Amino acid sequence: MNALAATNRNFKLASRLLGLDSKLEKSLLIPFREIKVECTIPKDDGTLASFVGFRVQHDNARGPMKGGIRYHPEVEPDEVNALAQLMTWKTAVANIPYGGAKGGIGCDPSKLSISELERLTRVFTQKIHDLIGIHTDVPAPDMGTGPQTMAWILDEYSKFHGYSPAVVTGKPIDLGGSLGRDAATGRGVMFATEALLNEHGKSISGQRFVIQGFGNVGSWAAKLISEQGGKIVAVSDITGAIKNKDGIDIESLLNYTKEHRGVKGFDGAHPIDANSILVEDCDILIPAALGGVINRENANEIKAKFIIEAANHPTDPDADEILSKKGVVILPDIYANSGGVTVSYFEWVQNIQGFMWEEEKVNDELKTYMNRGFKNMKEMCKTHSCDLRMGAFTLGVNRVARATVLRGWGA
Numbered sequence: 001m002n003a004l005a006a007t008n009r010n011f012k013l014a015s016r017l018l019g020l021d022s023k024l025e026k027s028l029l030i031p032f033r034e035i036k037v038e039c040t041i042p043k044d045d046g047t048l049a050s051f052v053g054f055r056v057q058h059d060n061a062r063g064p065m066k067g068g069i070r071y072h073p074e075v076e077p078d079e080v081n082a083l084a085q086l087m088t089w090k091t092a093v094a095n096i097p098y099g100g101a102k103g104g105i106g107c108d109p110s111k112l113s114i115s116e117l118e119r120l121t122r123v124f125t126q127k128i129h130d131l132i133g134i135h136t137d138v139p140a141p142d143m144g145t146g147p148q149t150m151a152w153i154l155d156e157y158s159k160f161h162g163y164s165p166a167v168v169t170g171k172p173i174d175l176g177g178s179l180g181r182d183a184a185t186g187r188g189v190m191f192a193t194e195a196l197l198n199e200h201g202k203s204i205s206g207q208r209f210v211i212q213g214f215g216n217v218g219s220w221a222a223k224l225i226s227e228q229g230g231k232i233v234a235v236s237d238i239t240g241a242i243k244n245k246d247g248i249d250i251e252s253l254l255n256y257t258k259e260h261r262g263v264k265g266f267d268g269a270h271p272i273d274a275n276s277i278l279v280e281d282c283d284i285l286i287p288a289a290l291g292g293v294i295n296r297e298n299a300n301e302i303k304a305k306f307i308i309e310a311a312n313h314p315t316d317p318d319a320d321e322i323l324s325k326k327g328v329v330i331l332p333d334i335y336a337n338s339g340g341v342t343v344s345y346f347e348w349v350q351n352i353q354g355f356m357w358e359e360e361k362v363n364d365e366l367k368t369y370m371n372r373g374f375k376n377m378k379e380m381c382k383t384h385s386c387d388l389r390m391g392a393f394t395l396g397v398n399r400v401a402r403a404t405v406l407r408g409w410g411a
């Protein structure tokens with residue numbers, strides 16, 4: 001099932017649990033605006049290259065639309081739509097005053113030079129600058145993008161609208177980025193894992209973790225979980241997969257990946273088949289890379305008792321069903337990875353206030369938001385006798401539905 005069909009299905013299940021009116025359901029499902037732009041840039045060798053960029057603004061009932069921009073060869077309209085919709089429910093689950101959006105450019109950033117990436121980002125920004133803004137739509141990093149990408153968007157946007165640091169989050173600290181944003185999604189994953197395990201009478205310490213993806217989210221989650229005593233027994237990224245049943249030394253792996261741009265070849269672990277990473281023996285599996293990786297092909301083989309969805313929509317509905325029958329507990333993406341957008345909100349607030357918070361305050365507030373989100377999600381599970389995914393969906397959808405009804409239909 002593709003990402004959009006899967007996301008729509010989860011939304012409709014939640015809508016039914018909430019008893020939403022069919023017209024309201026339709027209005028919540030259809031995106032506010034879908035933008036598709038062609039971005040042509042001169043390459044370093046003088047030839048021209050064209051890329052297609054997307055920004056889907058899903059819903060703004062609760063505030064400015066918010067969500068990352070992804071650079072990846074597989075970026076396509078249905079997936080961007082699904083990711084934008086997930087952002088709407090995610091910001092509502094986190095109870096931050098935003099709607100949802102997502103964007104992306106179909107490109108392989110590893111095959112573009114820094115100056116080509118800068119030109120591409122600037123052309124994309126030129127094409128969408130009048131549709132984003134501090135109080136309309138605030139982009140942030142996602143796969144294949146990072147603080148430097150946000151700095152270029154900020155600079156290009158500011159040429160049209162005057163200096164506007166709050167137009168993007170996940171910026172470099174020197175340009176008004178927030179302390180703690182870089183680590184925030186991984187830190188949120190750690191807090192979410194802690195909340196779930198506590199509920200099951202366990203703690204992170206001593207649990208064996210497998211992590212797919214060692215980029216921003218996966219590497220920070222690995223570092224923070226290992227600092228809590230969790231044992232990371234296998235890790236993978238685009239270059240390959242590695243395993244050490246006694247636990248990988250994450251500090252050494254971080255130093256290694258900085259130099260070698262991937263986990264392949266790290267001598268503190270042995271190589272394994274990258275395709276087997278999700279079915280490796282462990283207590284807790286953290287997918288932190290692509291969507292749709294847990295599906296009917298591999299769900300039966302998964303050994304983990306808990307899955308923490310650090311990536312967006314890593315589990316498709318077929319796998320959800322299979323895993324639920326096996327008794328595997330899945331902490332859903334729209335709660336588990338909401339630490340990133342939560343600290344993006346703190347960054348935006350700091351930019352608007354013109355005041356910078358200490359990192360300790362950022363991390364403390366994040367913990368409060370993650371713990372509150374967990375509690376609210378569990379309350380919905382109880383009210384609707386449902387699993388955690390439907391607990392999170394009903395929580396998010398209900399908040400957006402209430403805001404939509406309160407704002408009315410503009411008659």
Ligand SMILES: NC(=O)C1=CN([C@@H]2O[C@H](COP(=O)(O)OP(=O)(O)OC[C@H]3O[C@@H](n4cnc5c(N)ncnc54)[C@H](O)[C@@H]3O)[C@@H](O)[C@H]2O)C=CC1
Pocket residue numbers: 141142143144145185212213214215216217218236237238239288289290291310311312337338340341
């Ligand atoms: N960056 C953020 O703040 C947030 C990111 N997310 C989600 O987390 C996931 C990861 O995002 P980031 O860490 O930001 O991206 P990133 O670009 O920093 O890292 C992506 C990682 O995935 C690996 N990867 C790519 N293809 C792979 C494959 N086929 N098999 C194994 N590994 C593969 C890459 O090598 C890299 O290690 C995405 O699903 C993203 O949407 C969710 C919430 C916030």
Ligand SMILES: O=C(O)CCC(=O)C(=O)O
Pocket residue numbers: 066067068069090138139140141142169170312337338340341342344
């Ligand atoms: O930080 C943000 O605004 C959005 C992060 C994001 O794209 C996500 O949570 O999937």
